[in-house]
Amino acid sequence: MKKHLIPAAVLTLVMLVFFTVIYPMAVWGIAQFSPNWGKGEIIEHEGRHHYANIGHSFIRDDYFWSRPSAVDYNAGGSGGSNKGPSNEEYLASVQARIDTFLLHNPGIDKSQIPVDLITASGSGLDPHISIQAAEVQVARVARERNLPEDTVSELVASQTEKPLLGIFGPARINVLKLNLALDNLSE
Amino acid sequence: MNTELIGIVVMFTAAIVLAIPFGKYIAKVYGGEKMGLDPIFNPIEKLFYKTSRIDPSSPMDWKQHMVAMLTINMVWFLLGMLILMTQGSLPLNPDRNPSMPADLAFNTVISFVVNCNLQHYSGETGLSYLGQFWLMFLQFVSAGTGMAAAAVVFRAFREKTSSSLGNFYDFFVKSCTRILLPVSFLIAVILAFDGTPMTFEGKDTIVSLEGDTVEVSRGPAAAFVSIKHVGTNGGGFFGVNSAHPFENPSYLSNMVEMVGQLIIPLAMVFAFGYFIRRKRLSWMIFGVMTVGFLMLAIPNILMEVNGNPAIGKMGIDNTLGAMEGKEVRLGAAASGFWSIVTTVISTGSVNSMHDSSMALSGMNELLAMMINCFYGGVGVGILNFFVFIILAVFVSGLMVGRTPEFLGKKVEAREMKIAMIIALIHPLMILVGTGLATAFPEQGASTLNNPGFHGFSEILYEYTSSSANNGSGFEGLGDNTLWWNISTGFVLILSRFLPIIGPVAIAGLLADKRFIPEGEGTLKTDTSTFGLMVFAVIFIVAALAFFPALALGPIAEFFSM
Known part of the structure; x- marks a missing residue:
């Protein structure tokens, strides 16, 4: 063991330089050519900036709602609820979310509520909702904004992100982009 | 929904198609x-x-290999303790995160040295960028260690009779530079362009449309996230790992990370065949692993896609599947698939919260880690499988009444004893740990996030993940306590190094023996019959040992719903 100790320590130090300085600096250098210099994709809007990939909390009736979040969309951290599927307390909170949704969206039957709107995401920062989750909110948003429902429906359709190359993965809607488009429409 | 299934098929197929030539490349590297x-x-x-x-x-014999391996691992452990316990006052700390207390540093360093990446902290608040970089270094070298050990076993079966099995440093350095680095670099660049941050700036503050002021953690994540998958380490840069929209911004990044984590474990199987010039043996191993993998993965995809029946009963539209703890951009199907990939190959990165997966999905995730050799972690997966091959050779030998042989070498009592001990360490660590934590409610039960059977599963999962060197978790568990940090720390060390030393010792002992050419009575190990035999041994030893524990956790939960 003694014979190996010094060589092992020196080897560790030279490899440290290679793998924690040269390798990340090379990646960093190339990332400077990516959108926003590798600092995360930004959307500028009315003097404020937002991260396209980080969801926002939307709870006002005149915005499309985001999914429930275990960390309230504070991206200084991240986290899911980690509730098990049979947890009674958890199931009661899901029921409460359904009741709240129905209260704010009169005329909607509960069979129209998609599951993503009443369950918390893994990261607590999910920027997306499903297409159904946007459609089921159209009537409410249109009423609150005094817009025709068709106009809002068209907006939802135009904000729909298709599966990758049209064939891989789910279609989805970025809630922040949808609500920004909504604000632009109302002005 | 169809687009989600096509996505899975393409990810898996792409990984296999790329792994075959990459296996040839790995064989060339070690040769x-x-x-x-x-x-x-x-x-x-x-x-x-x-x-x-x-x-x-x-040249080194198997003992010299192991001494060199253990020495350098000890250096990493000591240096790691020093860095994590002082990171608060070291540079590259824009968010002013504190130094780690001793018990958390102990757990974290061990866990990254042994390629497990159990994380009892959250990256956003628990580490400086210097600390993250140190862990990224360990992600490279711990993967390289496992691969070097596998290379020793490869070498032992290439020569007819020899006690010199190459040089540890040669295998280890080449694993890091020629295998792990190029793939990691490529994936890091793809991720950076797909939206994963690669910046040294600290937290940003934004104001949402509704006027809330929130912080956004950033960091040099792209370089980290790629090696975390390529080396099957699995430790996330951010707390929620690859569920985080920065670590895994899109379905594309999800596919890239999936292929990235599968490619080396798959390629090592083919590399073995190329290296010892017995390609059929590789296909036998690959076949058994793939059948086992699919038997776990397909039910999980179905259960997650079908959704939580308890929520379905509430009368809502449940067609998107079990979305609690999952991300819309990835979907239930890809998350169910990932949950098995990450547990069979010991990555332990997650793109959904396993704590919230369906009861029997949770069981399959546990089983994947309990078996721990369907592909398995880089290098160590094939070592674990090798132990089961030795057991199967012995059992088959007894059945036909001949001296058991593997690749022209007699398997005798000494090798069998080692193989048995290694096969039994895994259940021992998991079941004793779980038993103790359950027996002391102030240590175990008080840290749970869910009541009843599911709570027991949280304890079982933590020890299983530790012993499999996996690193995923039922993350509701409040695991940053003295009990969890220390107890899992010891499980991690023992379950890493013994299952490396054991197979290397067996291979070293076999390499020393006289080569017996194949004859009439030789048991053919590259046939599907023998594959079935290996599968049976795995099933009996690994799966049945855990059945009582599974019955108390996920199975009981399933029947209670």
């Missing part, structure tokens, strides 16, 4: 053959050896 990348890597490696005064051509 020391000339290759196109020599002009780049030869000077770098020479520099490493020159500064550290290591002669990579001096």
